[in-house]
Amino acid sequence: MSEDTGEDNGQHFLVDLMLMRLGRWLRLLGQDVANPQDASDDRLLLQARNECRTIITRDKELLQAAAGAGISCLLIRSSKISDQLQEMAKAGVPLWLDPRRCTICNGPLQETKTSGMKKWQCSVCKKFYWEGGHWQKMESMLQAIRSQREENALPSHCRR
Numbered sequence: 464m465s466e467d468t469g470e471d472n473g474q475h476f477l478v479d480l481m482l483m484r485l486g487r488w489l490r491l492l493g494q495d496v497a498n499p500q501d502a503s504d505d506r507l508l509l510q511a512r513n514e515c516r517t518i519i520t521r522d523k524e525l526l527q528a529a530a531g532a533g534i535s536c537l538l539i540r541s542s543k544i545s546d547q548l549q550e551m552a553k554a555g556v557p558l559w560l561d562p563r564r565c566t567i568c569n570g571p572l573q574e575t576k577t578s579g580m581k582k583w584q585c586s587v588c589k590k591f592y593w594e595g596g597h598w599q600k601m602e603s604m605l606q607a608i609r610s611q612r613e614e615n616a617l618p619s620h621c622r623r
């Protein structure tokens with residue numbers, strides 16, 4: 464839709480309240496995802512416009528309102544988190560863990576090395592992140608989605 468969103472500098476998103484879980488996942492993938500300041504559609508649209516963000520929603524009415532206002536908006540069809548991530552992958556989000564954003568507040572993470580262990584700290588709320596058992600679980604879920612994507616993809620000689 465809008466042409467000024469350079470794909471290679473990463474995307475900026477705004478999730479509606481129903482998709483907060485997906486929003487936290489997208490932050491784990493290094494995406495900039497703002498929390499909605501307000502539940503109302505009008506405020507959401509205003510925020511997206513002011514901050515130049517793409518709205519992510521499951522609400523078709525909101526999609527229409529965004530289209531009418533010239534605001535970029537992505538409609539998610541699935542209610543299942545793995546399918547939602549699949550839909551985001553189709554929209555160009557790489558499915559690799561990339562700790563750059565705090566999952567709680569979206570603040571930028573800073574890498575800190577303490578006793579040889581790789582850690583990240585949120586520069587806003589000061590929460591720490593590290594590659595623990597939880598990390599491996601998330602990585603294997605992403606791995607499953609990635610391989611499903613490859614299976615669904617047409618062989619290259621069938622593409623136009």
Ligand SMILES: [Zn+2]
Pocket residue numbers: 565566567568569570585586587588589590
């Ligand atoms: Zn934070």
